[in-house]
Amino acid sequence: AQSVSQHNHHVILSEAASLELGCNYSYGGTVNLFWYVQYPGQHLQLLLKYFSGDPLVKGIKGFEAEFIKSKFSFNLRKPSVQWSDTAEYFCAVNHLSGGSYIPTFGRGTSLIVHP
Amino acid sequence: GAGVSQSPRYKVAKRGQDVALRCDPISGHVSLFWYQQALGQGPEFLTYFQNEAQLDKSGLPSDRFFAERPEGSVSTLKIQRTQQEDSAVYLCASSPTEQSGSFGPGTRLLVL
Numbered sequence: 001a002q003s004v005s006q007h008n009h010h011v012i013l014s015e016a017a018s019l020e021l022g023c024n025y026s027y028g029g030t031v032n033l034f035w036y037v038q039y040p041g042q043h044l045q046l047l048l049k050y051f052s053g054d055p056l057v058k059g060i061k062g063f064e065a066e067f068i069k070s071k072f073s074f075n076l077r078k079p080s081v082q083w084s085d086t087a088e089y090f091c092a093v094n095h096l097s098g099g100s101y102i103p104t105f106g107r108g109t110s111l112i113v114h115p
Numbered sequence: 116g117a118g119v120s121q122s123p124r125y126k127v128a129k130r131g132q133d134v135a136l137r138c139d140p141i142s143g144h145v146s147l148f149w150y151q152q153a154l155g156q157g158p159e160f161l162t163y164f165q166n167e168a169q170l171d172k173s174g175l176p177s178d179r180f181f182a183e184r185p186e187g188s189v190s191t192l193k194i195q196r197t198q199q200e201d202s203a204v205y206l207c208a209s210s211p212t213e214q215s216g217s218f219g220p221g222t223r224l225l226v227l
Contacts, residue, residue, distance in 0.1 A: 004157075032214060044158070044206070044218040090157050094214055100171045103148065103215045105157030 002027050004093050006106035013081055014114050021076040021109050023091030032101065033074040034092040035065055038108075044090070050074065061085070083115045117141065119209050119219035127225045128197045136192045136222045140209030147190050148215050149182055150206040158206050164190060165213065197226045 007022040025031065035047040048059025055067040065076045074091060090108045094101040120139040128134050140147050145166050150158035151174075160174040166187035175182070179198075184190040194201055204223050210216025 006157075034215070036218075043220045044208075046216070049214075092157075092215070097173075098171065100163055100165075101213050101215075102163070102171060102173070103150075103158075103160050105150075105159070107155070107157045 002095065002104065004091055004104050004106040006091050006109050008109045009107070010110045012112045012114065015083055016080050019076070019078040019081045019085070019111070021089055021091075021111070023074045023076065023106060025072050025074070025093045027093060027095040030096050032094040033065070033067060034094070035059065035063070035074075035076050036090045036092060038088040038090070040087065047076070047089075081111075081113050083113050085111060086113045087111060119207055119217050121207050121219040121222050123222060124220060125223050127227065129227055130199060131196050133193065133195045134197055134224065136205050136224070138190045138192070138207030138219060140188060140190070140207070141217055142188075144209035144211050144216070145187075146210040146213055146216070147184060148208045149190070149192050150208070151176075152204040152206055152221070154203075161192070199226050202226045
């Protein structure tokens, strides 16, 4: 079955540590890739997206993600996290099905950053 | 500007009761998506509208779930004869393109 896997369900870091959250998908066709963030008490917000072009995508708040087609991966990175990055992070893949882009989300990674 | 709004924000229903959840998308957004998010999981796609046309409903879990967007703006997700397994957060997202975009705050449904 088609799926999106986020390998780390819970990540705990100290401020200034580097972050990398893994995301792998199993679709073989055309895909568009997204990372969303959900801060405590808030709704889902788009961090960054990849449709085509440069596989290294820069998003808001210093986040970036790299699309590696051969590995079916779209990992999220940030060189130095802050306490305010504490949130739930979701990887999502839109794949073409019957002429429509159908979104599939990973189960999410909970990130806690200690001050 | 105004974002996606959903109402009610919280709904408690007795098992067997019908519920209706409303989504007001961002004005002018042609695409509208509904998702179901269970506790500790990511959002799961339910259905997708482009204007008033429901282009995909493959994610609706049963025929008790029905969605409509009759005038291409506001959408309603209806769940008939609710069951305990329907308890979840129901999310709506709208977009000016065919890709999923801005999310609303969700409706938290609890079926007792």
